[in-house]
Amino acid sequence: MSDVWEVFRQERRGQPFEHAGSVVAPDAEFAEAWAREQYGRRGESVALWLVPRDAIHVVEEWADEFDLKYRRVDGYSIKARLKEARERASARTG
Amino acid sequence: MNELLLGLADDELVIGWRDSEWTGIAPMLEEDVAFSSIAQNEIGHARAVYELLTDDADALAFDRPLEEYRCAPLVELRLLDWAHTIARRWLYEEADRIRIAALMDDAESAVAGLAAKIDREEVYHRMHAEMWHERLRGEPRFHDAVADLWPYALGVLPREQRAELARRVGLDEVEPVERGTHTPELAELWNEMTMVRRSAPAGAQW
């Protein structure tokens, strides 16, 4: 049965592999022959990862019921308190 | 030596031209893209070899009279069915591997160097041809196509290299279709290949 093979490409050494598209191929050999040209003929990729779509385990739902803001950047309201600290500091020295 | 190199260049030019006839109509889109790269590589090889022989590769590629081309009949055949096309690719790459390997030992470094470059690129052509050969070897159509083209394939190589080709593809040597007499198909190909170029005076820019 012909599979969809997802293609991840690395543009330059050291960069992350990014999803680039997919090819329909019966096996890894055909997937490679075809992905090489579709995603590399202009030298735009230094490496490819070819993965049968079925091998990919998708995660896209999350629980966030209790508002655990301390784990995120938006959980800290720095601005107001920084202003107050600066005002107090200048009052001490002023 | 020039005859050998010219034969190589003309083979690559004409098979590249034939392979580019599949642009847009290959059996699947992914293969269409991959096959087109092979055709472009062949043209690129032709150009590189012409450039060893002359300053004006385009003139050498396009402006000779028909009888001065040195291509083998195998590449001249118009094969607009996939079984024959792939059979030719497979046989041609096997033959080319042998002739290129011999050129890599050439006393002249420019020739040896170019042959090595061509060989490195043809590694991928061979992988592609072998991939298809594996997949289609049980198909009667493919088997028949190989049988049809085998005498022509032998004619690609000089006499002394044919036994190795036969060994590699697992077929017995037969009466080859020799280089030297062009098929009527070359005239048709040459006409189409040169019609735009001939529409302007020699030396015109394109």
Add this chain to the structure above:
Amino acid sequence: MAAVEVPRDEQAFLAYVQAGGQVEAGDWLPADYRAKLVKFIEMHGNSELMGVLPEREWILRAPTLQRKLALTAKVQDEVGHAQLIYRVVEDLGKPREQCLADLVSGRSKFHNVFHYPTKTWGDVGVIAWLVDAAAIISQKALLKCSYAPYARIMKKICWEESFHILHGRDVILTLVTGTPAQFELVQEALDRWWGPLMQFHGNPIPAGEDPMFLWRIKSQGNEEARQQFLEGYVPQIRELGLTVPDPKLRRRDDGVWEYTEPDWDELMHVVTGHGPMTEERLAFRRRFLEQEQWVRDAVLAA
């Protein structure tokens, strides 16, 4: 804070995409959105594939090795685009085999420009330069498509199209600085292609009435695209000494281009399968599709 959820109600979905929201293959899509999306994307794929046919003849006739390579690479890109596009359609539920069957039977459409013949090497330059320029304007308007998988492939497509325009411009420049006969090749081709080019972006349905725009499948209306084409390319055409074959063509003081109203009936007639080359090209495709079915059976089937 929960992740943004795609609304499961048509009105809310509309508001979501109009606010810049994007959706993926697995999300809930309103039936009308899905249907229009598939038809639009499929027509794009069909167009890339049919566009190959007028151009492949000239690969065989290319007058230099460099032109042969460049043209082969251009057409290869178009086949590659068709592959990318049909994959998106497949992931929306319509198999590629069905798309191709609908194409060759005339049930589905492809863009007007690919229904016309090519006659000379001048056409090669005009198509690569101007038809691809018109196409790239449409394609840039798809980069922010509300359907994310399509938006993502547009990035690769636009990148590759930019090479085509360079190649086309190079061909044209070489011809217009060549012999008088070569200059004439370009002018004559331009005379034939101008009409289809003006029709290319479609009739001037206001963006606010265009479902493709309302659903944010594309980010620009037809007339805006056409104006962008004229603004960008008429000056470039004229500076080469070429004449645009429309006596009414002029740029107003407010920057809007006026032109002879294209024949919208002709456009409709052509895209519904009655162009000068439609039947011949579809028959050519059909021949090879049928002839090579055994290959797909041998390679892709179980």
